[in-house]
Amino acid sequence: MKKVLTGNFAAAYGATAAKVDVVSAYPITPQTTIVEILSEIVADGLLDADFIKVESEHSAMAACIGAQAVGARTFTATSAQGLALMHEMLHWAARGRLPIVMANVNRAMAPGWSIWADVTDSVAQRDTGWMQVYCENNQEVFDTILMSYKVGEYEDVLLPTLVNLDAFFLSHTSQVVDLYDEKTIDAFLPEYNPKIKLDVKDPRSFGALTSPEHYYEFSYKMQIAQENARSRIKEVSAEFEKRFGRKYDLIEAYRCEDAETVLVDYGTIAGTAKDAVDRMRDRGERVGALKIRYLRPFPVKEVCRILNSARQVGVIDRAISFGHEGPFFTEVKAAMYGSQIPIWGFLAGLGGRDVSIADIESVVTHMKQNEPSNIIWIGVKK
Template sequence: MKQVMNGDFAASYGAMSALVKYVAAYPITPQTLVVEKLSELVADGEMDAVFSKVESEHSAMAACIGAEAAGIRTFTATSSQGLLLMCEVLHWAARGRLPIVLANVNRAVAPGWSIWADAQDSISQRDTGWMQVYAEDNQEVYDSIIMAYKIAESPDVLLPMMINLDAFFLSHTSEVVDLIDKKDIEKFLPPYEPKFKLNPSEPHAFNALTSPDHYFELTYKMHLAMEKAKKRITEVGVEFEKMFGRRYGLTESYRIEDADTVLVTFGTIAGTAKETVDLLRKEGKKVGNLKIRVFRPFPQEEVCEALKNAKKVIVVDRDYSYGFEGAFFTEVKSALYNKGVMKPLYGMMAGIGGRDVSTGTLKEIVAKAEGEDPKNPYFIGVKL
């Protein structure tokens, strides 16, 4: 059933369609529409779930951890400062191997106060053990949440997954979203039945004091789970396409087969990048775009394969690792080096704090990389 809705509503309907039973959340701009819509869906009985309106994001994640450990499918949503407040318990969910799904509206981090699009919030949670997806449009937000449960709950994965959507560009922008019928969801997504859960008739102690004799192995097992997750994301994407006709992988290539220059983008900038590619192609420039959809686990193999023929690679980051460069740029460079693929790489910082990234901006970025040796990172459009 097709409906026009904003990205926040798409996230809410994603949770409802995924038959989530428990939601704990706390409002923050621009995620507020998610909690408002879910409150309404639960109150109206349209969504068969319990919603705890908790007193902080930290407690939102903690409550999801409790419910998930009891074997219940849970969901929460947040943004920016809220995600940062969750940091400790994000680690807890991941190392506790709880397949919680969280929608994060990518918003800049204060100070100064900013409510606009920027991936600094989720990028700074890179090492929490969460899988991270960056959506390009509202349909992808909705679909990704449904697929997230299937991927995260796989017995050989059991890791939480964060679906990121850009503030306002998606959260408050209305698009057509095709919602999936409940009976079709039931065919696609099996019920959540973890092997171990909090159950008085089969008592276990979870997360007890762990000596150096065991802790390392738990970390290694998360590495194996992340590796497995790469396969599962691809498999689930294929299965999803078969049932619902929309395809999602770890990455998405656009006109890169013969491209001399490849832009590497994520989130809504990927959509603008594809349009820019078309415009530049009309000017006779062989440009392509590689959208990185999944940031963790990082699709090293897919990225190297996609970029192997490019003469130049330009990575656009809407985030910054202070004292170095954009995080996506670091990861792409690292992946290429790991596979022995060497070529000129340009790391471009753009759109920070919600500044608009238009086709003009991306054209400027491509022009900057023409005939110039890389001097990374570049800050595009900084006015001083």
Template sequence: MKKVVMGNHALSYGAMLARAQVIAAYPITPQTEVVGFLSELCADKLLDAKFIKVESEHSAMAASIGASAVGARTFTATSAQGLALMHEMLHWAVGARTPVVLGNINRAMGPPWTIWTDQNDSLSQRDTGLIQYYCESNQEVLDTVIQAFKVSENERVLLPAMIVLDAFVLSHTSEVVDMPDQELVDKYLPRRKATYRVDPKDPHSFGNLTGPDRYYELRYKIERSMREAEGLIKEADEEFDKLFGRKYGLIETHQIEDAETILVASATVAGTARTVVDELRAKGEKIGLVRVRVFRPFPFQEIRKAIENAHRVMVIDRNISFGHSGIFYQEVKAAMYNQPRRPPIFGYIAGLGGRDVTPETIAEIIEDAGKRDRSEEDIIWIGLKP
């Protein structure tokens, strides 16, 4: 069945189809429709879940962790300041190995007050240990919620996941979405069966004081699970494809086979870049696109393979690590450093705080990089007003 669905409701439908059992959330623009719609779905008994209307995002994640720790499938959603307030509990969710799925609408951080999109909120949580998916379409948002529960709840992973979508550009844009059949979703994603759970019939202490003799190995295990997740995300994606006829991969490549120039982008910017690539291809230019969908675990091998033969690679970042450079740029560059074949990589900042990234912006990036043999600057700003 096809439906016209806004990005935020795609998250809600995803949680509904995944049969989330506990939802704990606090409102923040531009996430409000996610939780508003979920409240309606719960009230209308279309979703059998307990919705805890908490008094803050910090409590939203704490309650989600509690619910997940007893074995329930748990969903929450937030944005920007709310995600930053959750920060402590994101670490907690990872350390406690609670597979909560979190929808985050990418919104720029204040001050000054802003509600428009960029990626600094989610990328500031880079080192917490959450799996991070960056989505391009509403269909992908909905499908990724279902896939994310499957991967996160796998006991070789047991890590929370963040599903990221751009504020307004995607969250408030309506698109046609193919609604997966509930029976098929149930087959793909059965009820969660948690082996390790807080249970009075089998009492254990979770998260108690751990000295230097053991903590180190516990961190190693988180990293090992992150690496396991890389394969399991691909497996879950393949299995999803068999049942629903759609797959997304860790990265998505477009026209890269013989490409001399490759753009690397994420989220909706990648969608814009794809149209520019197609236009230039029609004119005979050897250009392609890599869209990074899964940012954590970082898909080293796939990215290396995709760009190693290019003559130049331009990474577009809708984010910035102040005093360094764009974050995707840093990571792509770092992934290539020890490799035998290393194309010149250029780092472009664009679209912070919701500034439109148009086909003209992308064309400007391609033109700028075309003039350079190698990147002499760590940051190249595009569309900066004087």
């Protein structure tokens, strides 16, 4: 079944299709309509789930952790300052190896108070151990939520996933979303049944004091899980394509095969970049675009495989790590370490500033005319 949905509806319907058992959320700003829609779905009896209203995002994540620990499939959503308030609990969820899925509407951090797109909020949670996906369109939001439960719930992964969607460009923009049929989804996503869980019949202590004798190994196991996730993501994406006909991967290369210039992007900028690439290709310029879907686990090999055949690379970031450069630029540069391919770091669209096709074309023009540098502000009013 196809419907015209905003990104927020797509996220709520994704959680509904995944038949989550518990939704816990803080209902006030910076919350979005994602959980408002879910509360209606639960109240209407269309989803057999407990909806827990809590007093803060910190508590929202804490409730998800508790519910997921007993073996329930949980979902929550947040945005910007709300995600920041969850920070401590994000570590508890990941190190507790609880495959919670959360939708995050990427909004700029205050002050100045903002409800517009910027990925600083999620990038700031990079080292919590969560997998992180950046979506380009509303269909991808719906599909990614389904795939994230499947990937995260594998015994050799057991990690939570943050599904990111750009504020307004996705959250409040309507697009056609295929919701598929229930039977196909159920066949794709089996029930969640973890081996180790909170159970009065099999009592265990969770998250108790862990001495240096064991903590180091738990960290080692987390890293192995993230590495396992790379192949599980590929596997699950392949199965998804077979069942639903849509292709996903850790990355998406668009017209990169013979490209001299490759633009690296993520989120909604990726969609605009594809249009810009088409226009430049029409003029005979050999340009391609590489969309990074996963910030964690970071697809090092996949990124290098595409970029190693390029002559020059430009990374477009919708966030800045103050005192350094764009966060994805740092990641791409580190992945490319040892390569002689010149690489430029661009900033664009911070705080929801529109990034147009012309802006993306100007990135390629800049690369033709200037030496590589780490911070080039596209369209800043200097």
